[in-house]
Amino acid sequence: MPLPEVAAPTVAAETPIEASPDPTHDEFGAYVAEHGVPDIIEVLLPDTHGVLRGKWIPGTAGGKIWGDGVAIPLSIFGLDVWGREVEETGIHIETGDRDGICRPVPGTLKQVPWAPRPSAQVMLSMYEPSERGGETPWELDPRHKLAHQVERLAALGLHPCVAFELEFYLMKPAPGPGGLPEPVFPASSSGPARQNMYSMSDLDAYAGLLHEIRQAANLQGLPADTIISEAAPGQYEVNLYHRNDAMAAADDAILLRRLIDGVARRNGLRASFMAKPFLEFAGSGMHVHVSLTAKAGHNAFSTGEAGEALLRHAAAGLLATMADTAVLYVPSYNGFRRLVPGSYAPTGVSWGYDNRSVAVRVPNGPEKARRLEHRIAGADAHPHLVLAAVLAGMLEGIERQLEPPPPLTGNAYEAEAPLLTYDMAEAVRDFAASDFVARAFGAEYQRVYAVMKAAECAAFERRIGMLEYETYL
Template sequence: MPVTLPGRRPDEASAAAEPADEVAAYLSTYGEPEVVEVLLPDTSAVLRGKWIPGRSITKIWKDGVAIPLSIFGLDIWGCEVEATEIHLETGDKDGLCWPVAGTLKPVPWAPRPTAQVLITMHEPDGSAKGAPWKLDPRQQLAGIVDRFTARGLAPCVAFELEFYLLKPSDVPGAPPEPVFPATGQARQNMYSMSDLDAFAPVLHDMRAACEQQGLPADTVISEAAPGQFEVNLYHRVDALAAADDAILLRRLIDGVARRHGLRASFMAKPLVDFAGNGMHVHVSLMETAGGNLFAKPDGVGDRALRHAAGGLLATMAESTLLFVPSYNGYRRLVPGSYAPVSISWGYDNRSVAVRVPNGPPAARRLEHRIAGAEAHPHLVLAGILAGMLEGLEREIEPPAPLSGNAYEHEAERLSPSMEEAVRRFFASDFIARAFGEDYRRIYGVMKREELAAFTRQILPLEYDTYL
């Protein structure tokens, strides 16, 4: 049965771009591709989709792409989660996916002339394009953005993405191995220029691919461990496009790394002895009339920023499963790791969950530091924006901002395990209001099943200890 997204009407579904514009521009610049890859991020941000012959490129915009609605009921391994009750119980009907405007791009790392385009799901309801499908994370984010629009606000968003470059192991079934610089240095080497130099060929190819695809990549830095890097994306006053950029950047990094014989890992904690991979999100709120709400004078901006931060803190425990959706992700949230462990905020403090960075008033923003790099950018941003909106609407005052080392302060702990995060998510009235009761149940069921799969495994350490 069709279900309307909270805060989003079916007649507000995003229209597909006109092929006469986007496709014609692509063909004029690059010629006809052999293949068009249509990319649909599922609930875990795993890219699903199809290869479509390049000669049929205009049909994607004219007819849409048929993909089962139940693709958003697959677990991280791509298996159906029957407990969602959206598979054979419904007849496993097709939805119609339409291109996301502005995402038709060449694939520089492909061995043959290839194009790619993001698509988003609608359900066939008799209308021309169909109603937005409530289980598509991009449509969930769109619904929350609409609520900001109704308040005369537009989120201005930038993602920062951390990843490791690893070497595939020569041992079948073994995980990829760290790649140490020529010095063999196997310790923390924060912001090292020598590490950037050691990986210069692959990093320069990533930068070139970003330029060719029009991804707004900014700074590249060497992070806290050998072979770990961070790419920052420019701010966009378009929350959906900012999340799209993060999805496409991960694919680009992975594709270019493979061409160099490496593996890019966005796993939250791939190496026990080194820092994990985070996805930091910067958000300010632009008023329709112009200017940053957080920069308004006479205390108006300060109050709005406090309320937005208060909403993030008040909803953080319930939303953690969106920010840290993997079993492995909770290994990253440990004291002293530059990943937060408490429900806290502060000014220019990298040990808290929500940071107010230094900078000019016009750039005043909140930095959300909880999410792992493996999380779904659209769901992460939806959870952040929904929390900020909760704070603005209810005028939630946060506790005092923390200064100094937040790991040494007494503050409520973030969910220390996936089990607790699942429990808090299921019990959340906030999640039901922001995402809908159906989404709370289906997403929660999927994560509960994934958790069960991990807890059924016997670790090698257990054999070493007890056998």
Template sequence: MPVPDVAAAAATAESRSEPSPALSGTASAAALAGDEFAAHVAAHGVPDIVEVLLPDTHGVLRGKWIPGAAGGKIWSDGVAIPLSIFGLDVWGREVEETGIHIETGDRDGICRPVPGTLKPVPWAPRPSAQVMLTMYEPDERGGELPWELDPRHKLARQVERLAARGLHPCVAFELEFYLMKPAPGPGGLPEPVFPASPHGPARQNMYSMSDLDAYAGLLHEVRQAAAVQGLPADTVISEAAPGQYEVNLYHRTDAMAAADDAILLRRLIDGVARQHGLRASFMAKPFLEFAGSGMHVHVSLADGAGGNAFGAGEEGEALLRHAAAGLLATMAPTAVLYVPSYNGFRRLVPGSYAPTGISWGYDNRSVAVRVPNGPAKARRLEHRIAGADAHPHLVLAAILAGMLEGIENAMEPPAPLSGNAYEAEAPLLTYDMGEAVHDFAASDFVARAFGAEYQRVYAVMKEAERAAFERRISTLEYETYL
């Protein structure tokens, strides 16, 4: 990750704040927002379609294709999508136990465009545009309120809480992924794409330039598409396993925009990979013998003057310790937000550079919360737990809420770990999704940070997901007992 000069970034970062709920749907707000579509048409022409994208509870993109000729209505009228879209499981099926489907009449919400996310789609076969949405619920007085189950609003709440203390998060995401061959047919599985090696079978080849060269065309197209869409893609790395890569996003002083970037970068990488006849997999642990794919999040806090509050001498170091302590104290109940999939818990294994303990340390990649080396202006925390398949808005909301918990209560962390944290006596993260769901559902902290209704619905959905995997008989069982 590049050095986050908070003051410089604050001066140059584009503003993409959430529109005020009180203004959403009014004529003045629609007119101002409509200028964004008009500007896009002036620059790129009328698109064949506008893809409206609404990330669901799992970070899966739901939405519609809207004719480009009618694109202005997205801004003037909004887009009607059922509120219950946030009660779908990861496969897109209704989870009836949430109680938000047909028993409520399956009412529509009104989705509004997220300012700054209207972009061309370079990999589309026809001229297309895309824009992210966020959902509002119509109220009894004809206005709109943020829909409590939309993860974007959960992140907005934590940003507001920090702002009330005069602190503003500066955030960067790092995303790891594998390139895969598509499944050969119905019932088949994608196959790994391992760059050719003169050294025999595929093996770890960390930071390999030859592995970057092997897919240079695809990776350069990713960078070019990111430039077209205004995504702040930075370093590209050949990661710890063959066929695994990492794209880093440059830091943002707008936390909402940083999480949006991560959602859109995943879509971009897979879109470009499809053009090359491949798929990009953000599965947390696709191969047991190789490293899993993570989503590392770097966070610092800017003060009112734009300086890095963590770098402000002894006071800044104390603030950093409090924030780290809060992250450790809230790590168990929020683990299922960082590791939201049944497969994701396979990634948390010793020696894999994925953390297994509730630990922190300075310049130590075996801990869960790392303080990277660097000058005072770059002082930050790197949160290393989340899988690449996690929802960026929920991950960042949980991180900021945890940091706030530590700051508000002046919490102190245990001694930072040096050396191999896998061998240290630190509390362990659970390897069991059921236990993680239970910890989330029982947590007073989660109820305070996310709301009791969000806590209930999310836990119900993840328990249903866990149960679906438990009901499947594994291939190994057949191989062993038939």
């Protein structure tokens, strides 16, 4: 069944989308006036890993979401990636497992076109009730970590302009209980599955599904731009337009993942954002493009020598903080398998101009579009944490006026640059010991995140892989 027809956005490819104005307190009332009362409202709270937690609330009770808020335990941010309590965080039953109050994120109330019944969705952000009344941002909500970095930049008269690129694989559902999804390889040529980069025939093979993704994005107001067939069979990438609102840009990335998965399921398929689902093919990344807009409204990276110096400082900060924040960019045990030479995923602490083998790239293009592309994050990473770490790294370089090493040319995999770790446990230790992380994210966030990721890493290291059984049993 096709999705409703909607008009395409009238935004030029080079034009950032401005932040939506703050809606009135009657945002839900305006939605009902336009679309009617939905059967349910899906309230969505991205947890520490970017996994969506939340509830289904009857549409008839929707007004309470904007009035009283939604009660969800504060400890939701102490769950591991499987949704289990990590007791070492110290924020579960030993605290009484208190509720936080979750407030709707303005502008995220949207229709859910892939749902079987009329449904709406809205993103939430968590606040901690104060004993004296009122609420304060809950320090473990990643959205507030990003907001803090945006505020720090604003104090310098700078505002991030951001765009995400998201890669994914289309998969067939698991054939039965305990089975694994199977890859979908478009039959664009005879013979075994092979790399077929930028293939128009691979786009044509799933044109119906890809057009539904675009339709759903238009209906939800997500600024989807280009769709391409990526570096592996069955792998695709959806780009988002640049936004002058960093918070909205990260929200877009979270919601786009949900949208792609929802439309794929509607078509009997799965969308996998696993960072490295196949050893023989490229992994899936989430690239982040960032420029800085000055008070006058121009790109601060494009103002002659001063702009070039600002760009160098920002790049140097990203390089200087890369090892400490690697586990935010690569938050999964599987994700470190993606960082292999020759795969278009970076392996070194490096930067360069128009070079896709480095970690921080200055893309080619007009001077007014000068920006940094951060290429480390996997598609499974949390967009708010990734962007918070990128902005914090840029700030570190700008405030300390750091200078980077010479930009790399040619094949960065063969250059003598410091290497990113391939070991999740080492990345967790670097994060836990980092003075920079403590300053940028707060010591409590640093502790809780490190404890959760150490527990996740240990869970994988306690499992015996199939190759060991095949070899030694």
